[in-house]
Amino acid sequence: MNRKKLIELRGITKSFDGEVVLDNISLDIYEDEFITLLGPSGCGKTTTLRIIGGFETPDSGDVIFDGARINDTPPYKRHINTVFQRYALFPHLNVYENIAFGLRVARIRDEEEISRRVREMLEMVNLKGFERRHVTTLSGGQQQRVAIARALINKPRVLLLDEPLGALDLKLRKDMQNELKSMQKRTGITFIYVTHDQEEALSMSDTVVVMNNGSIMQIGTPTDIYNEPKNAYVADFIGESNIVDGVMIDDYSVKMSGHTFVCVDAGFGKNTPVDVVVRPEDVDVVAPESGMLRGKVTSVTFKGVHYEVIVDIGGFKWMIQTTDYVAPDAEIGVDIEPDAIHIMNKSEYSGMFGDYSSFSDELDALSENTEEEED
Amino acid sequence: MKKSFIERAAAYPHIVWSVLFIIAPLIFVVYYTFTDADGAFTTENVERMFTSNYVLIFINSVCLALIATVICLLIAYPLAYIFSRMKEKWQRIMILLIMIPLWMNFLITTYSWMTILEDTGIINSILSLFGLSAHMINTPGAVVIGMVFCFLPYMILPIYTVMSGIDERLLEASADLGCSGWQRLTKVVMPMSLSGVISGITMVFVPSISTFYISQKLGGGTFQLIGDTIESYFVGTAINYHFGAALSLVLMILILISMAIMNHYTDSEQAERRRIK
Numbered sequence: 001m002n003r004k005k006l007i008e009l010r011g012i013t014k015s016f017d018g019e020v021v022l023d024n025i026s027l028d029i030y031e032d033e034f035i036t037l038l039g040p041s042g043c044g045k046t047t048t049l050r051i052i053g054g055f056e057t058p059d060s061g062d063v064i065f066d067g068a069r070i071n072d073t074p075p076y077k078r079h080i081n082t083v084f085q086r087y088a089l090f091p092h093l094n095v096y097e098n099i100a101f102g103l104r105v106a107r108i109r110d111e112e113e114i115s116r117r118v119r120e121m122l123e124m125v126n127l128k129g130f131e132r133r134h135v136t137t138l139s140g141g142q143q144q145r146v147a148i149a150r151a152l153i154n155k156p157r158v159l160l161l162d163e164p165l166g167a168l169d170l171k172l173r174k175d176m177q178n179e180l181k182s183m184q185k186r187t188g189i190t191f192i193y194v195t196h197d198q199e200e201a202l203s204m205s206d207t208v209v210v211m212n213n214g215s216i217m218q219i220g221t222p223t224d225i226y227n228e229p230k231n232a233y234v235a236d237f238i239g240e241s242n243i244v245d246g247v248m249i250d251d252y253s254v255k256m257s258g259h260t261f262v263c264v265d266a267g268f269g270k271n272t273p274v275d276v277v278v279r280p281e282d283v284d285v286v287a288p289e290s291g292m293l294r295g296k297v298t299s300v301t302f303k304g305v306h307y308e309v310i311v312d313i314g315g316f317k318w319m320i321q322t323t324d325y326v327a328p329d330a331e332i333g334v335d336i337e338p339d340a341i342h343i344m345n346k347s348e349y350s351g352m353f354g355d356y357s358s359f360s361d362e363l364d365a366l367s368e369n370t371e372e373e374e375d
Numbered sequence: 376m377k378k379s380f381i382e383r384a385a386a387y388p389h390i391v392w393s394v395l396f397i398i399a400p401l402i403f404v405v406y407y408t409f410t411d412a413d414g415a416f417t418t419e420n421v422e423r424m425f426t427s428n429y430v431l432i433f434i435n436s437v438c439l440a441l442i443a444t445v446i447c448l449l450i451a452y453p454l455a456y457i458f459s460r461m462k463e464k465w466q467r468i469m470i471l472l473i474m475i476p477l478w479m480n481f482l483i484t485t486y487s488w489m490t491i492l493e494d495t496g497i498i499n500s501i502l503s504l505f506g507l508s509a510h511m512i513n514t515p516g517a518v519v520i521g522m523v524f525c526f527l528p529y530m531i532l533p534i535y536t537v538m539s540g541i542d543e544r545l546l547e548a549s550a551d552l553g554c555s556g557w558q559r560l561t562k563v564v565m566p567m568s569l570s571g572v573i574s575g576i577t578m579v580f581v582p583s584i585s586t587f588y589i590s591q592k593l594g595g596g597t598f599q600l601i602g603d604t605i606e607s608y609f610v611g612t613a614i615n616y617h618f619g620a621a622l623s624l625v626l627m628i629l630i631l632i633s634m635a636i637m638n639h640y641t642d643s644e645q646a647e648r649r650r651i652k
Contacts, residue, residue: 053551055547074555088547
C-alpha cells in the first residue's frame with residue numbers, strides 16, 4: 001500500500017520517578033489512519049499519546065512529525081489536537097465559545113467565518129441548536145461531542161483521543177464508536193485512539209497496537225491481531241482464547257492434549273514446544289465417541305447469542321462457545337478445524353494465560369473495573 | 376415541605392444574634408445620624424459632612440484604599456498562580472506562610488512597621504551606613520505599606536482558592552488548542568479566577584477604607600482618614616455621637632455601593648448560567 005508516514009516514534013523511552021513507563025517504543029503512524037493503542041492500565045498507552053501531543057518529553061528517542069523532529073516543540077505549535085479524557089471543556093465558556101476557542105486563539109477576526117465554522121462542527125457532531133448552552137448543563141455524551149468539535153475545528157493533521165468513551169454508558173458508547181469511525185473517514189484526519197477496551201479497538205481501528213508494561217506486543221490490523229496473535233499475552237487480551245501447550249510434530253501437524261491435529265502453520269521446526277491458541281467459538285461440540293478430544297462439561301452459562309461451556313479435557317479447562325445446549329456433567333467430544341488452530345512460539349507469557357480453571361464472570365468484571373480507574 | 380419545629384428552633388439563636396448585634400446597632404446609627412443632642416430630628420449632621428474638609432478626607436481615604444488594593448492585587452495574583460501550580464506539599468507550606476501573619480495581632484504588626492520605617496528605624500540605620508537617609512514614617516506611603524502588609528493575605532487566599540480549583544487539564548487543553556503560555560493565562564486562568572479576584576478586592580478594600588489604627592500609627596496624625604475621623608468623634612476629645620454616626624453611615628453606604636459594583640460582574644455571569652439552566 002502506498003501510504004505516507006505522518007508520525008514516527010523512534011526508540012522512545014520514558015520513566016517517571018525512576019519507574020520505566022515506556023521502554024524503547026518504535027511506531028509508525030500513517031496519514032488517514034485510525035490507529036488504536038490498546039492495553040491494560042499502566043501499559044504506557046496514555047503516556048505515548050501525551051508524548052505525541054507534546055505534554056510529555058521522552059527521556060530518549062525521537063518523535064518525528066511529517067519528517068521533522070518535534071521532541072521540543074510545545075503543544076501549541078503542533079498540528080495535533082486532543083480529545084481529553086473526561087473532556088476538559090472550559091467551564092467559563094458556553095458551547096459556541098468552547099468550540100470557537102481554537103479559532104479565536106488563532107486570531108481569526110472574521111466573526112462570520114467563526115460562526116460558519118462553529119456551526120459546521122456542531123452539525124457534524126449532531127449538536128445543532130446547542131450554541132448558547134452552558135457546558136456544565138450538558139450530558140456526558142453531549143460534552144463528548146463538544147470536545148470533539150472543539151478539537152477538530154482547527155483542522156488538525158492528527159486527532160488524539162484519550163479513552164474518550166470511558167465515561168459513557170454502553171449504548172451511547174456503541175453509537176459514538178460508529179460516529180467517530182465515520183468522522184475519521186469523512187475528514188481524512190489521522191485518529192490516534194487510546195483504550196483498554198479490546199472490542200472497541202477491534203471494531204473501530206485500521207491498525208491496533210497492543211501494549212503491555214511499556215512495550216509494544218503486536219502491531220497489526222484487527223483481524224491479524226485476533227487471528228494471528230504473536231504471543232499468549234495478546235491472545236488472552238484480545239477476546240477469549242484457550243492457550244494450550246503443544247508440540248509441533250512437523251509442518252502442518254501439532255500435538256496437544258494427546259491428539260495430533262492438522263493445522264495450517266509451518267516453519268517452526270520438528271518437535272518444537274509451542275503455544276496453541278484456539279478461540280472458543282472455533283470449537284465444535286460433537287458426540288463423545290466421534291470427537292478428536294473428549295471431556296467433561298463443568299459449567300454452562302447462557303450468554304444470549306450462545307452458551308459458554310467450560311469443559312475439562314485431561315485436566316485443562318477449555319472454554320467453548322456454542323449455540324447448542326449441552327448439559328453440565330455431560331461427556332462431550334470436540335472437533336477443531338485446521339484453520340482454527342493457531343500456533344505461537346513460546347514466550348515469557350507462556351503458561352500465564354488461556355486456562356479457564358479459575359475463570360468466573362465476577363473476576364472478569366472486577367479486573368475491568370480496576371482498569372477503568374486509570375487516569 | 377414544612378420545616379420541623381427543631382429545625383426552626385435551631386435558627387432562633389442566629390436570629391436573636393442578628394437582631395441584637397447587627398440590626399439594632401444599624402438602627403442606632405441611622406437614629407443618631409438624624410437627631411441632635413436633644414433627640415430632635417435634624418439633617419444638620421449630614422449637611423455638615425459636605426463641607427470641603429470632610430469631602431477631602433473621604434477622597435483621601437478612597438484613594439489610599441484603592442492604591443493599597445491595587446498593590447495587593449499586583450502582588451497577590453502572580454503569587455497565587457505560582458502557588459496553585461506547585462506540588463501539593465509546597466502549596467500547603469506556602470499557604471501556611473501566608474496565614475502566619477494573620478495569627479499575629481495586627482496592632483503588633485503595625486507597631487513593628489513603625490520601628491522599621493522610623494527616621495531612626497531599621498531601614499534608616501542600614502541606609503545611614505551608606506550615608507543615606509529616607510523619611511518614610513508619617514507619610515501616605517507608610518500607611519499604604521501598612522495596609523498592604525496587613526491585608527495582603529485576604530487577597531492571596533481567595534484568588535489561590537479559585538486558582539487551585541482550575542484543572543491542570545484545562546491548561547493542557549488550551550495549550551493543545553494553540554495557546555502560548557501568556558494566552559493560557561489571559562484566556563483561561565484570568566477569566567476563571569475572576570470571582571476570586573472580586574472577593575479579594577472586597578476583602579482588602581473594605582478594611583483599608585475604614586482602618587484608623589494603621590493610619591494613626593504609620594501616618595502619625597499628619598493627615599486624617601475617614602476611620603480616624605469617625606473614631607475621634609466617639610472616643611476623642613470632641614465627642615459627638617451624632618456626627619460620628621453620620622460619617623459611619625456614609626462610609627457604610629460607600630462600601631455597599633462599591634461592593635454592589637464589584638458583585639455586579641460576578642452576578643451577571645452567574646445569572647447568565649442560571650438563565651440557561
